[in-house]
Amino acid sequence: MSEAPRPPNLEVAGLRSGYHGVTVLKGLDFTVGDEIFAVLGANGAGKTTLLATLARLIPVMAGSIRFQGRDVTQLRPYTTAGLGMGYVPQEKGVFADLTVLENLTVGGMIGRRPHDERIAEVFELFPGLRDLQGQKAGTLSGGESRMVACGRALMQDPNVLLLDEPTAGLSPLYVDMFFDKIRELHETRGVAIVLAEQNATKALQVAHRVMVLSLGEAYAVVDAADLTTQQLKEGYRI
Amino acid sequence: MLDWLDAFLITGLFEVVMIAGLGLLLHLQLGLARIANFGVVGFWGVGMYTFGVLYVKVDWPFGDPWQFLACAAAATLVAGLAGALVGWLISDLDIDGVLVVTLGFATAVQIVATTEADWTGGAFGLGGLGFPYDIGTVKENEFVWLMITGLLVAAILFYVWRVHRSPYGRLLIATGGNEPLARSLGKPTFRTKLWLFVVTSAAMGLLGAMEAVMVRYLDVGHIGISITLAAIVGLVLGGTARVWGAVVGTVLTVGLFDIVIRTYLPLPREWYSQALPVMREVLFGLALILVLLFRPLGLLGDMRRDQLMRKLHGR
Numbered sequence: 001m002s003e004a005p006r007p008p009n010l011e012v013a014g015l016r017s018g019y020h021g022v023t024v025l026k027g028l029d030f031t032v033g034d035e036i037f038a039v040l041g042a043n044g045a046g047k048t049t050l051l052a053t054l055a056r057l058i059p060v061m062a063g064s065i066r067f068q069g070r071d072v073t074q075l076r077p078y079t080t081a082g083l084g085m086g087y088v089p090q091e092k093g094v095f096a097d098l099t100v101l102e103n104l105t106v107g108g109m110i111g112r113r114p115h116d117e118r119i120a121e122v123f124e125l126f127p128g129l130r131d132l133q134g135q136k137a138g139t140l141s142g143g144e145s146r147m148v149a150c151g152r153a154l155m156q157d158p159n160v161l162l163l164d165e166p167t168a169g170l171s172p173l174y175v176d177m178f179f180d181k182i183r184e185l186h187e188t189r190g191v192a193i194v195l196a197e198q199n200a201t202k203a204l205q206v207a208h209r210v211m212v213l214s215l216g217e218a219y220a221v222v223d224a225a226d227l228t229t230q231q232l233k234e235g236y237r238i
Numbered sequence: 239m240l241d242w243l244d245a246f247l248i249t250g251l252f253e254v255v256m257i258a259g260l261g262l263l264l265h266l267q268l269g270l271a272r273i274a275n276f277g278v279v280g281f282w283g284v285g286m287y288t289f290g291v292l293y294v295k296v297d298w299p300f301g302d303p304w305q306f307l308a309c310a311a312a313a314t315l316v317a318g319l320a321g322a323l324v325g326w327l328i329s330d331l332d333i334d335g336v337l338v339v340t341l342g343f344a345t346a347v348q349i350v351a352t353t354e355a356d357w358t359g360g361a362f363g364l365g366g367l368g369f370p371y372d373i374g375t376v377k378e379n380e381f382v383w384l385m386i387t388g389l390l391v392a393a394i395l396f397y398v399w400r401v402h403r404s405p406y407g408r409l410l411i412a413t414g415g416n417e418p419l420a421r422s423l424g425k426p427t428f429r430t431k432l433w434l435f436v437v438t439s440a441a442m443g444l445l446g447a448m449e450a451v452m453v454r455y456l457d458v459g460h461i462g463i464s465i466t467l468a469a470i471v472g473l474v475l476g477g478t479a480r481v482w483g484a485v486v487g488t489v490l491t492v493g494l495f496d497i498v499i500r501t502y503l504p505l506p507r508e509w510y511s512q513a514l515p516v517m518r519e520v521l522f523g524l525a526l527i528l529v530l531l532f533r534p535l536g537l538l539g540d541m542r543r544d545q546l547m548r549k550l551h552g553r
Contacts, residue, residue: 057422
C-alpha cells in the first residue's frame, strides 16, 4: 500500500490580513513545500505583514493557513511556534537586555533536544557568535544581531523558518554570508524557508520558488528560474 | 531589655524594610517585565484593609496566632485576586494605559476605604489590631515584628535573586523587552505577565497585612500615593534592573529621611506635623529628577547579565 503524500509545510488560501481594519494582504493563495520560498516585493508590498501573519502575530481577516496539514489560522503565536514555525523579524529581533547566550536559551525553551547540543549547532553555523556569547545583545552590530536572531529561531528546531529581510541594511560582506547560510541551513538541516526580501538578485540565487507581491496581491508565483525581468519590474511597479 | 534602641528607630527601620519589600516586588514588575505599576499602594492597601477588617470585625473561633495567620492569608489572597483583575485589564495596554489603570485602581481602593465606613472605619480609622503575640513591652513587640517582617523581605530578596538566575527571569526580561518576539518564540506572554502580576500583588497584600499589625490603627492616610512614590523613587534611585536596586535606593531615600533626618536631626517640633511630610515628597521628587538626569539607570547601573552568565556557565 502506498503512503499518503505528506501535506505541504504551508498551505495559504484566500489570506487577508492587515492592521486596525486596513486590509494589507488582499487574498493570497500559495503553498510552501520543502524548499526556499522567496517573497519579493517593493516597500509596502506586504512582505512583513505576510510573515507576521504566518507567525500568527497579526489576526487573519479571512482565509486560512495550514501548517503541515493542520489548520493554524486561529492558533496563538506561541502555539504555532511550538508546532515548529520559527520567525525572525526584520527589526527588533533580539532581546537587548539579555546576553547572546541568553537570547539563544530563550529560543530553546521549547523543543526536546538538549540545550547544549542545539547551542553547539548554532555556533557551528554562526561561529562568530561563540566569542560574543557573554555580550548583551543590545550592544551588537546589525549583522551580529541578525545572526543572534537567526540562531535564536533555530534553537526552536523549526520545520519552517520565516525570515523577514534578514539582510536589510547590512554590509555586502554580511549579505553574502547570510545568503550562504540560508542555503546551508536548508540543505544540511532540511528547514523549509520563507524568505521575504527586497534584494531580488540575491534571493533568486538561493530560492526554489518565488512569489512577487504587489500592493498586497500575488502578482506571480513561479519557479525562481522561470521568473522574468518583466514580471519582476511589473511586480515592483517600476 | 532593648533600652539602647530608640522607638523611633524601630518605626523608621520598619518603614525602610517595608518600602524595600514593595520596591523589590516592583522591581520584578517594572525592572524585568516592564509593567509600570503606579498602583503599588492599592494592592498594599487591599491587603492592609482586608486584614484589618477580618481581624477586627469577624468573630473568629480561635485566637492568635491562628487568627493572624488566617487574616494574613485572606489578605494575600484578596490582593492576589485584585492583581488578577488589574493584570487582566492591563495585559494589552501600552505603558500610558498601564499607568492610568494602576493609578486609578489605587485611587479606587482609597475611596472605597474612605466611603465604606461601616467596615473600614472610614476617615475615623479602624482600631483593635494588635500583635499576634505578647512578649512584654510595646517596644519589644514592635522589635520582634520588625525582625519577622525583615525576614519576610529577605525571603522576597532571595526570591528575586533566584528569579534573576532562572529561565523564568529570562522569560520575564524577554517578555518585557519585546513581547511580540517572545510570543513568536513559543512563550505564552499573557499568562507569564498575568501570573507575575498576581504573585507580586499578593505579596504586596501580605506586606500590607504586616504593616496593619505594626501600626495597629488603620486610617486612609496610610494608603496615599506617598507609599507608591517612595517605592518607585527607591527603586529608580538604586537601579530598576538590579536585584539590590530597591534595597540600596530605599536605604538612601527612606532610610536617610525617615531615620537620619526625622529622628536624629534637631528640627523644630512644629515641622513634624506639616513641613516634614511635604519636605519628604519634595526631596524624593528632587532625587528622582536628579537620578533620571545624571544616572538614568540608577546608582547601581544596568543589569550585569554578562558577568552573571559567565559565573553561571563559566564561559
